[in-house]
Amino acid sequence: MKKHTQDIYFTGYVTVLIKGDRPELFFNQLVQEKVLVWDIIKKDSQTCEAKIRKQDISKLRMQRRGTGYKIRFRSKHGFPFLFTALLHKKPLLLGIAISILSIFFLSNTVWKIEVRGVSPELEHQIETKLDDYGVRLGAFKLTLGAPVDIQQRLLQDIPDLLWIGVQEKGTTYALEGVPKTIVKEEEQPGPRHLVAKKKGVIVDMFVSEGVAQVGVHDYVEPGDVLVSGLIGNEPPPVNKDQKDKTEQKDTRKHVAATGNVIARTWYNVSAAVPLEETYTVLSGKQENKYAIQFGDSFQLPVWGFGETEFKDSQEQTSVRHLRFLRWELPIGMGKTTEYERVTKQVKRTKEEAIAQAEKLAKQDLQLQVGADADIISQKILHETVENGKVKLILYFQVNEDIATSQPISQGD
C-alpha cells in the first residue's frame, strides 16, 4: 500500500477539502475513476480532507461537475510545486545565477603566475613576455594559448632560456625554467699530455703549456704524444745494479699541457642524390577555425566556416576546456589551424645533382668534424649514376685541432 505513495513526492500531490452533503461518498466516485486517494479525514459532517496526486486534479474537477460538492485546495506538496515556487522567487534565482556565473568566471581566470628555477632578471624578462602574450593576473584563460604554445613562444623570445616548462594548475600558471649556463672550463685540469686523436700532418701548433714533442709537417698517428705535460730533464736510465740501492728521483714537473695542434686530415665521404624527387612543404599560408566543443567529439563552429581553398593541408587542433572550480567542463573552445601543404617536384640534371651531392657531403662532414674545422679542398674520386641516383665518393682535406688530453698517471 505504501508503494503508491513512495514516489509521490517527486510527482507532487495536493491536499483538498471536499465540502457538501456526506462528502465521503464523493470518494467512491473518484476511486472508480482510478484516482488514488489517501489520508482521508472527516473534519466535520460537511467537510472531508484528502490527498490526491497532482496529475489527478483534472479528473477530480471532472468528477465534481454536477455533484454539488465544493472543492478547495489547501496545500501543495512535492518537488514540482517546490520548483514552481522557486521560479517565482526572481531575486533568489538571479542570485544563484550570478553566483554560478561568478564562480565560473573566477575559475577561468589566471590568479597566480609562478616562475621558478631562474634568476630574478630572467624571471622579470619572462614575466614581461608573458604580459605581452596576455598571460597576466586576472586574464581570462580561454583567450590564452595552450601551455605548449606559451612554452614555445617563450623559448623563441628569450634566448637565455634553455628550457621552460609551462604547467596549468587550475587558476595558476606554474613555470619552471632552466637558464642557459655557460659551462666553465675545468678550473684546474690535472697533469696531462696532449695526444693525437686522428692521424694527420701537423700544419700549425700553439703550445701555451707543456713541451711540444712534434713539429710542423710531422705525420702523427692516433695516440701519439703531441705536447708533453712533463717539464724538465728526463732522469737518466736506471741502472739495473743501482736499482736496489738508491732510487733515482723523478725531478720532472707535472703540468697540464694546453695548446692547439692543427693538423691536416683527410676523409672519404660518399653521397647520393636522386635525379627526380618529390617532397611536400608547408607554404606558410594558414587559416584558423574556431569552434565550441561539447564533450569529446561534437563541435559547433563559430568562426571560419566551410572548406579552405587549400588543395592539401595539415591540421593542428587544440582544445581548451572551460573550468568550474577544479573540474574541467566538457565544454571548451577548439582552435583548428590548417596549414597549406604544397607538393614540389624537382628534376635535376646530372650536373645539378652532383653539385647538390657535393654540398650535402660537405655539410655532413662539417657536422662530423665540428664548426671550428676548415675544409681546405675537395675532390671527386668516383661518380656513378644508377637507379636514377647520382652517387659520389668525395675526398676532403680538413684542417682541424687533433689534440685531446690524456691524464698522466702519477703512480700510487
Added chain:
Amino acid sequence: MKKWQQRIGNWFTEHLDMPADVVLELPRITTIGHFHAYIENHRGLVLFSDNELRLRLNTGFLRITGESFVLKVMLPEEILLEGKMKEFKFIDS
C-alpha cells in the same frame, strides 16, 4: 440463482480447499491490533466519519466504530483504515 451460486461456492471451499473470500466474493478483513484494519472486497463506502466507517458488502453492511479514523488508502475494492477501533459489526440488509 444467488442461492444456487452460493451452494456451489460452499462446496468448492469445503472440498477443494479454496479460500472462502475468493470463491464466495466475501470481504476479507485484516486487523493489526486495534489501530489498522485492511478491508478487501467491499462494495463501496457508505459512511465515513471520525468515529465510524460503514461499508457495503455483498450481503449487507460492515460497521466499524472507534476513534480518530483516517482512511490511509482508498482503492476501488480495498480500504486501509487507521485509528482506534472498538467494534466490528456485520449488519444484514
